[in-house]
Amino acid sequence: MDVQQLVDTIRRKSSFLCVGLDPDPARMPAHLGKGPEAVLRFNRAIIEATADLAVAYKPNVAFYEAMGPEGWAVLSETMAAIPDGCLRIADAKRGDIGNTATRYAQAAFEQWGADAVTVAPYMGRDSVEPFLDFDGKWAILLAATSNPGAEDFEFHGAEQGAPLWRRVFEVSRGYRGAERLMYVVGATRPSLLADCRAAAPDRFLLVPGVGAQGGSLEAVCDAGWAEELAGGLLVNVGRSLLYASAGEDFAEAARKEALTIQHSMALALASSR
Amino acid sequence: MDVQQLVDTIRRKSSFLCVGLDPDPARMPAHLGKGPEAVLRFNRAIIEATADLAVAYKPNVAFYEAMGPEGWAVLSETMAAIPDGCLRIADAKRGDIGNTATRYAQAAFEQWGADAVTVAPYMGRDSVEPFLDFDGKWAILLAATSNPGAEDFEFHGAEQGAPLWRRVFEVSRGYRGAERLMYVVGATRPSLLADCRAAAPDRFLLVPGVGAQGGSLEAVCDAGWAEELAGGLLVNVGRSLLYASAGEDFAEAARKEALTIQHSMALALASSR
Numbered sequence A, B: 001m002d003v004q005q006l007v008d009t010i011r012r013k014s015s016f017l018c019v020g021l022d023p024d025p026a027r028m029p030a031h032l033g034k035g036p037e038a039v040l041r042f043n044r045a046i047i048e049a050t051a052d053l054a055v056a057y058k059p060n061v062a063f064y065e066a067m068g069p070e071g072w073a074v075l076s077e078t079m080a081a082i083p084d085g086c087l088r089i090a091d092a093k094r095g096d097i098g099n100t101a102t103r104y105a106q107a108a109f110e111q112w113g114a115d116a117v118t119v120a121p122y123m124g125r126d127s128v129e130p131f132l133d134f135d136g137k138w139a140i141l142l143a144a145t146s147n148p149g150a151e152d153f154e155f156h157g158a159e160q161g162a163p164l165w166r167r168v169f170e171v172s173r174g175y176r177g178a179e180r181l182m183y184v185v186g187a188t189r190p191s192l193l194a195d196c197r198a199a200a201p202d203r204f205l206l207v208p209g210v211g212a213q214g215g216s217l218e219a220v221c222d223a224g225w226a227e228e229l230a231g232g233l234l235v236n237v238g239r240s241l242l243y244a245s246a247g248e249d250f251a252e253a254a255r256k257e258a259l260t261i262q263h264s265m266a267l268a269l270a271s272s273r
Helices: A003-013 A035-050 A061-065 A069-081 A098-111 A125-132 A164-172 A190-199 A217-224 A250-270 B003-013 B035-050 B061-065 B069-081 B098-111 B125-132 B164-172 B190-199 B217-224 B250-270
Strands: A017-021 A056-059 A087-094 A116-119 A138-144 A181-185 A205-207 A233-237 B017-021 B056-059 B087-094 B116-119 B138-144 B181-185 B205-207 B233-237
Touching: A003 A250, A017 A035, A017 A087, A017 A250, A035 A069, A035 A250, A056 A061, A056 A069, A061 A069, A061 A087, A061 B098, A069 A087, A069 B069, A087 A098, A087 A138, A098 A116, A098 A125, A098 B061, A116 A125, A125 A138, A138 A164, A138 A190, A164 A181, A164 A190, A181 A190, A190 A205, A190 A217, A205 A217, A217 A233, A217 A250, A233 A250, B003 B250, B017 B035, B017 B087, B017 B250, B035 B069, B035 B250, B056 B061, B056 B069, B056 B233, B061 B069, B061 B087, B069 B087, B087 B098, B087 B138, B098 B116, B098 B125, B116 B125, B125 B138, B138 B164, B138 B190, B164 B181, B164 B190, B181 B190, B190 B205, B190 B217, B205 B217, B217 B233, B217 B250, B233 B250
Parallel strands: A017 A056, A017 A233, A056 A087, A087 A116, A116 A138, A138 A181, A181 A205, A205 A233, B017 B056, B017 B233, B056 B087, B087 B116, B116 B138, B138 B181, B181 B205, B205 B233
Antiparallel strands: none
């Protein structure tokens, strides 16, 4: 999927919803059974219930990895259940160099079937470019996250007006294949999101933190909108959608939650910003 | 394994060799066959041939992940083949927050059987502490690596005398469980290694880059030695040992290479620095 296809999908679906698939085996509705099979049934039902409302799905790889070897099959089958035309994001936050990075990319793109993978930028260029060497695939770099620990390093240099997160934007623009870079920016600090948008006016931002984590969709749109990219935002919603109901109606409840969010997104897309 | 046990092991074996297990399926000796089974046979033979000479083994998780679901069994069985008393390091460079980090830790420590896991510090405290919450387990933080891309971010702030890598040492000292932190520092720039040692006089440093990547063991010892920790170094050697021979004698050739390195290490340990 290239950037124009993503923009077209957003306009066609009137949505920039990314559904975060972080399925906690302990929170699966009882009627689905137990173990990895229950997680796969859960994911398939969530995807089926939201496929017309979402433009991307983001399995959190840790949740599958922690299941042991069966988890990898669940991850691949979850990716396969995501319809063509939706971006499949492996939220893996990998970060190693050279031929090791190439192997992580092979795992994500070839073994799991992802279109994009989240990458930690700490080690620099040779830890990022191997992901971009895969034709039509994306790397989504951690930039300014909204967890408490983000202050430890992401803002290093801020006192001199040069926070690390800004350097990530600046330096990575020069990477080979940079046109297929996106960036992770947290939702809960709109002024920071606006600064990130200024640093990357022509890039998609993957924005977690709306919903259960307290970010507001309206504030995200106000701060992060890039009109030429149909907003240029992929807003991730996870727990508040996955666990909208703990009962047999979990997929309906997830759809209802997704519809509410998509309705707000449609309004944002309709109003010229 | 606690720090005193590691120091005792180093003194007893007169070695601080870490064997990097980055097995490239394309480079397996022909007589081992093909596929994941060949890799497992290879790893077991390397471990058996070097177990008395090494204090740690470091499987590079990407190499197993890229094999697909069978790779995870190879990784777990490789870990199981590493004798008790050697540190089992999962070189995974994971980095995510909160309950996601806990799941990565569960995968490494409970599924794979690792004693330690390499962690990327970008997201800060809440991406590191979950690994340290596992009793007796270690997190090994990326600090100053020696790849070309390291300049991009690891040295951010250096012009103001405050490179990011130094902040990683300073800030992480305050993390919960910091006594079970080690740090990754590249071998190829001895003056940088000396600076890292000064920043962490009482911590083990995991040092890749000796051998095929051009670092010198003697320079590493001169720059990075911490006497109270029997050097405080785990020097990783990978390709130059794994691929010392491409033939049926690969394990013997690996042992010969390990013996040469261990001999130099024994000399370093014998001479008071």
